[in-house]
Amino acid sequence: MRSSFSFLSVLLVLAVAGLVWAGPYDEEGLDKDDPSIVGWATGYLDYLPGDGVDATWQDPTKALGPATGSSTDIVSLGERTLDSTDPPGEITLTFDVAVRNRAGYDLVVFENGFISNGELFAELAYVEVSSDGETWARIPGVSLTPAAVGAYGLIDPTDVFNLGGKHPNAYDESTGTPFDFDDLLGEQAVVDGEVDLDDIAFVKIVDVPGGGNYYDNAVALGYAENNPIYDAYPTTGSGGFDLEAVGVVNETGADDDTVDDDDDTVDDDDDTVDDDDTVDDDDDDDDDDATPDWHGDDDDDDAAADDDSLDDDAASADDDDDDNDSGCGS
Numbered sequence: 001m002r003s004s005f006s007f008l009s010v011l012l013v014l015a016v017a018g019l020v021w022a023g024p025y026d027e028e029g030l031d032k033d034d035p036s037i038v039g040w041a042t043g044y045l046d047y048l049p050g051d052g053v054d055a056t057w058q059d060p061t062k063a064l065g066p067a068t069g070s071s072t073d074i075v076s077l078g079e080r081t082l083d084s085t086d087p088p089g090e091i092t093l094t095f096d097v098a099v100r101n102r103a104g105y106d107l108v109v110f111e112n113g114f115i116s117n118g119e120l121f122a123e124l125a126y127v128e129v130s131s132d133g134e135t136w137a138r139i140p141g142v143s144l145t146p147a148a149v150g151a152y153g154l155i156d157p158t159d160v161f162n163l164g165g166k167h168p169n170a171y172d173e174s175t176g177t178p179f180d181f182d183d184l185l186g187e188q189a190v191v192d193g194e195v196d197l198d199d200i201a202f203v204k205i206v207d208v209p210g211g212g213n214y215y216d217n218a219v220a221l222g223y224a225e226n227n228p229i230y231d232a233y234p235t236t237g238s239g240g241f242d243l244e245a246v247g248v249v250n251e252t253g254a255d256d257d258t259v260d261d262d263d264d265t266v267d268d269d270d271d272t273v274d275d276d277d278t279v280d281d282d283d284d285d286d287d288d289d290a291t292p293d294w295h296g297d298d299d300d301d302d303a304a305a306d307d308d309s310l311d312d313d314a315a316s317a318d319d320d321d322d323d324n325d326s327g328c329g330s
């Protein structure tokens with residue numbers, strides 16, 4: 001009797017503390033020092049914050065380089081209000097290592113959420129990938145949080161899958177949310193060949209205003225219907241998703257972290273990122289005439305990219321994102 005009482009008492013204490021999570025998604029986050037992380041974002045294209053972001057948190061270079069685990073080393077995407085006609089905040093990132101579909105996880109996103117009383121303070125985001133910066137595939141996610149949690153409310157992280165921000169990254173616990181590109185194999189843009197999972201050049205992070213007006217993509221993962229997404233909403237100051245870093249993951253151990261110029265019929269040496277443009281080679285993988293105006297790269301030829309030609313495309317892609325948000329209010 002004493003053993004049964006003690007066991008039940010422990011369960012009761014854990015339940016009161018919020019440590020007994022009931023959701024189906026208990027995958028661990030990826031530590032910032034995990035050796036499978038082979039690179040980090042090195043540049044950004046469009047930083048388009050929503051409302052509710054103080055100037056302190058509007059530095060997009062904070063999203064570049066390795067995760068630090070600091071809750072203040074972030075750029076905020078802003079919090080779209082329910083009556084706003086503007087799209088949610090977003091940022092597009094670029095990399096100098098290959099981002100491609102390998103066995104296991106392929107990408108990891110670090111926010112600055114934290115555990116409190118056994119639950120997670122989280123601001124969530126969609127994650128999208130593109131080969132050309134124009135056509136995007138959104139990684140399908142799931143949110144089973146049953147109801148709104150209010151401003152600075154907490155969620156059960158095991159109710160969330162494939163949404164940025166589900167893992168804690170603050171107060172001595174620095175983990176990111178990992179993503180497997182296999183979950184994109186059924187997405188139409190991938191099926192049609194418009195997004196090549198072996199040649200991802202851009203990653204977009206889009207804030208999810210967590211009041212229930214934006215939906216997950218659960219149907220793509222076998223659910224009967226999509227679900228409203230709830231997180232801490234609304235937030236201000238550093239409102240919305242607070243991005244710290246995005247890492248490239250290679251769990252295979254294979255040394256294939258350079259960017260392929262797609263000319264595999266020629267045995268050349270230019271299958272690395274930003275090869276020496278002082279050499280007059282025909283296979284130069286820096287297509288200067290087509291390279292968008294990004295920030296964070298050091299090469300002079302990148303600075304000469306055609307004048308922000310992608311900005312209008314990225315903005316128009318935003319409209320597509322809203323169309324996919326199946327229940328977005330205006």
